[in-house]
Amino acid sequence: xxxxxxxxxxxxxxxxxxxxxxxxxxxxxxxxxxxxxxxxxxxxxxxxxxxxxxxxxxxxxxxxxxxxxxxxxxxxxxxxxxxxxxxxxxxxx
Amino acid sequence: xxxxxxxxxxxxxxxxxxxxxxxxxxxxxxxxxxxxxxxxxxxxxxxxxxxxxxxxxxxxxxxxxxxxxxxxxxxxxxxxxxxxxxxxxxxxxxxxxxxxxxxxxxxxxxxxxxxxxxxxxxxxxxxxxxxxxxxxxxxxxx
Numbered sequence: 001x002x003x004x005x006x007x008x009x010x011x012x013x014x015x016x017x018x019x020x021x022x023x024x025x026x027x028x029x030x031x032x033x034x035x036x037x038x039x040x041x042x043x044x045x046x047x048x049x050x051x052x053x054x055x056x057x058x059x060x061x062x063x064x065x066x067x068x069x070x071x072x073x074x075x076x077x078x079x080x081x082x083x084x085x086x087x088x089x090x091x092x093x
Numbered sequence: 094x095x096x097x098x099x100x101x102x103x104x105x106x107x108x109x110x111x112x113x114x115x116x117x118x119x120x121x122x123x124x125x126x127x128x129x130x131x132x133x134x135x136x137x138x139x140x141x142x143x144x145x146x147x148x149x150x151x152x153x154x155x156x157x158x159x160x161x162x163x164x165x166x167x168x169x170x171x172x173x174x175x176x177x178x179x180x181x182x183x184x185x186x187x188x189x190x191x192x193x194x195x196x197x198x199x200x201x202x203x204x205x206x207x208x209x210x211x212x213x214x215x216x217x218x219x220x221x222x223x224x225x226x227x228x229x230x231x232x233x234x235x
Contacts, residue, residue, distance in 0.1 A: 015143060017209035068188030068207045089209045 011035070017069065018042070019061065019092045021084040025050050027057055028078050029064050029089055039079040040086065044071045065093050095172045096140055104145065105169065108138060111153040113167040119179035125166050126183050132198050132231045134162040135180055138169040139191035144211045148192040151211075151219035158224045160231050162196060196226055203230045 013032040020028040020040060026049050030042030046069045048060040055063070064070065069089075095101075109115060113136060116122045126133065136152055139145040156165065168177045170191035177191075183202075184195040190208035197203065204226040211219055 015141075016212045065209075066205075067186060068190050068193075068205075069209070070188055088213070090212075 013086075013088075017089040018086055019089050020078050020086045022078065022082045023084055024082060026082075027061065028076065029061070029069050030073075030076065032086075033075075035083075037080075039077045039081075040083045042076050042078065043074065044069060045073040045076040046070045047072050047076070061092050065089065095174070101140060101169065101172055104138060104140065104149070107149045107153075108136065108167045111149075111156055111165075113152075113165040116166050116168050116176045116180065117173045119175045122168065122176050122179040122183075125164070126180070126197070126200070129164070129197060129200050131164070132162040132196065133164040133166060135183070135195045135197065136165070136167040137177065137180070137189075137191045137193045137195075138167050138172075139208075140171060141192065144208055145192040147214065147216050148194070148206075148211045148219060151216040151223060152194065154216060154220035155223035155227065158227055160224075160227045162227065162231055194223070196230055198230055 011034060014034070016032050017029065018032045022028060026047055028042060028045055028047055030045030033041040033043055046064060048055070048057055050057060053060060105115060114125070116125055126135070155161070168180045170177045181189055183197065184205065187195065187202065187205050192211060193208055194206040195202050196205070206222065210222070
């Protein structure tokens with residue numbers, strides 16, 4: 001992912017919609033803001049909770065890709081201990 | 094809260110220069126999309142300098158292609174609130190994002206470009222996706 005900076009003056013992923021695989025099994029999709037001591041700050045975030053969703057993770061992700069992110073939280077901090085693999089949503093297809 | 098008109102004027106002008114028709118009221122939207130036949134591209138404009146700053150030139154490039162939608166219209170998210178909300182009702186199964194673009198054929202959405210498909214991509218790449226959709230859904234050259 002090195003190279004292009006979407007929002008100059010910020011981190012490489014600032015403003016880019018990303019997917020975070022949570023250690024809990026949850027999946028988070030939202031616009032990356034920053035990564036700090038508290039964890040990863042995302043805006044306009046959709047969350048997939050396998051314990052609560054009728055859809056499997058891959059099916060849910062496919063829906064986010066096709067129909068856009070169904071927002072559950074305007075801003076969410078994914079704690080560092082929860083934040084696993086992080087990649088751009090467009091790479092999840 | 095909408096930005097000052099003078100700040101967004103160049104972003105509006107960029108759209109009209111490429112041939113898009115601005116829809117600023119719900120009535121404008123209904124008139125343009127209500128009984129639409131043929132192909133229409135609805136571009137949801139945005140003040141985001143990075144995403145929209147690539148999406149507008151991309152659309153301008155794509156509209157140079159021989160095959161393109163019969164009608165190109167635009168609403169401005171965060172600026173023309175009523176028009177944007179009304180336009181989104183015509184592609185309501187898609188989550189709102191801006192910038193974005195919906196390609197409609199006879200009133201049905203046949204292709205949608207979300208903000209997440211624009212972020213971090215150069216205008217040429219976005220334009221290539223748009224022209225591929227135009228060729229697939231807009232039929233013969235117009």
